[in-house]
Amino acid sequence: MGDIRSTVRSRPGDARHRSSSTFTELAQQIRDRGLLRRRYGYYWSKLVAAPLILAACLIAFVWIGDTWWQLFTAAVLAILFTQIAFLGHDAAHRQIFVSGRWNDWISIILGDLLVGMSYGWWQHKHTRHHANPNKLAADPDIELPVIAVTAETAMKHRGPVLAWLRGHQGLLFFPILFLEGISLHASSVRRVLARGRLERRWVEIVFLSVRMIGYLVLVFLVLSPGIAFVFLAVQLGLFGFYMGVAFAPNHKGMPVVPRDMTVDFLRRQVLMSRDIRGGRAIDVAMGGLNYQIEHHLFPSMPRPHLRRAAPIIAAYCREQDVRYTQTGLFASYAIVVRYINRVGLGERDVFSCPLVEQRSAIG
Template sequence: MTPTITSERPKSRVVKANPVVQSYSELLKSVKAAGLLERRVGFYVTVFSSLVLLMTATWFGFALIGDSWFQLLIAAALGVLCTQLSFLAHEAGHRQIFASRRANDWAARLLATSVAGMSYSWWEQKHGAHHNHPNVISKDPDIMDSPIAFHVEESASRQGRLSSFLTRKQGWLFFPLLLLVGLGLQIDSVKFVFRRAKVTHRWVELPILVVRLSILPFLAFSFLPLGMAFAFLSVQLAVFGFYMGASFAPNHKGMPVLPTNSRVDFLSRQVLTSRNISGGRFMDILLGGLNRQVEHHLFPDMARPQLHRASAIVRQYCDKHGIPFTETTLLQSYGIIVRYLNEVGLAAGRHFECPMATVTRRY
């Protein structure tokens, strides 16, 4: 059965239940029966403890190395560890760790603000909209308001010689721009906390953000020469941003983009717009479970260790209902992203007519 996209409201009539819609209920029952929605707190305690030990060792390294350009290795290690801890914040934000919603929220808030320098309140509203409308034009924040045009409609709106030229080459610019992702996340977070009228727990997030964004520069400029301190901060932020961006990009970039008024059932929408990355348990660690993106979008509160077991069940349902299930290697996904963005960029400066042209695959 092939899912369809419609943009007109159907006439009132008695309609039989959509088998694809029913299948998600069946899929959810199968996953629950297999015990795949049970919490794995012990796993997360082990991961968190290991990362804290590595972070402690890294700061000991900072103190021991002293005035040396080898400090840039310490900066890179800090960028990697901050990203790994951010993966835990992401999982807590999805209620994957604890049974208590409150415990998950506070774990995510404290990790996001103190480690990544990111507002959890900002991330929660942004990421929630993404999960509800993945790759949907004007509804998914992850494909809006970006230097990169992720769909033809946005690309066609880029006017001016320089803007059009850069957009046409945007596939090659995508990965260099990831070096700025960390800085962008922190700037957007600060703007959100200061400018939004209502921010949940503003007076918890604000002081932690101020301390987090001040302490690293303070340590760098206090113990390192001026040029080395700037290099240290730049490397840490660049590695953090690149690792974060390169981990999230394979999930949806280069997958079908849906028109604003499209109506696709939940199962089809989440599977069609998501891409899994092969590589087994190593990739589970490297990408913090984001490599199981299809399963994560279908069951956002599923703990990371359970996702690989859910994958076989999801594949079986997708085969049964004719829904394309996409999985590639990490390097293949990056090649797909570059080609896709360059293809989208070719529309820069052209007059855009039909939103349906943004659907990159035929369903």
């Protein structure tokens, strides 16, 4: 089976100029159909609704009072915080406004103040991911602290405990996601307090402090300690799990690019990404991340246009003989779990396995 090198090299034409013009042709088609135009009505309705719904949830939380029924409130808040994070993701990618400053401030308000995630931390990490998805030593999303998604990572620091965890990481993958909420908050705090350049550092520190401290104070004022701790565990656990299952199907199990390899923009973004099939419900549940190929090719494309862009981009990729991967949601999870399980068990040829599974998954 071919690895990512043969996958790329088997495509017709190897001139850099041709690769550049290939994407330019696609971009022109997308612009001609108006799919890069702003959707102010769509986004303003969400920007107004998000804080209002959050305020209503918090009022309901206080009104319900000290009862175990609040665990349902915790679940609702977990879903709401994730949906607000998706909206902040759109703003950070300049999908909402023309003004970069407006997008930045919306991202900070939504991320730091409402969700408790640092915009500066996310921007630094996510920008590097978009530039080189699934590339060794370049994409931070494949350098995870516990789960190994590359053979190189799996062979590092294999103490007995970590070796056991990685040997069973396919089975443990989804349970570990319940800790992702705590990890996201902790990473945000570390980023704003660490040395190094960070625009609007003090704004982020103030917003994160108000969000995290204020939220904890409210929870422990309304709930007794026992219920409060369980409430926070449910809310943080479901928030992390929801975030994880929304982002996990996008790239994991797709080809990994060697650090010394250069791939043109179109193939770099398409071959390393995976779309998830589904209707409007999937679009809403995943915040548009199910159109990962379209999002990586056109990061500033407004979310409601991704569905319309998908068939255009899929057809264009077929014309250019570029593999366009699309699968069902649960099939994608199966691919991810089988892939990381093989990596954890010491599978060294991590480049060929994902391609074999994609062929079987998409028929």
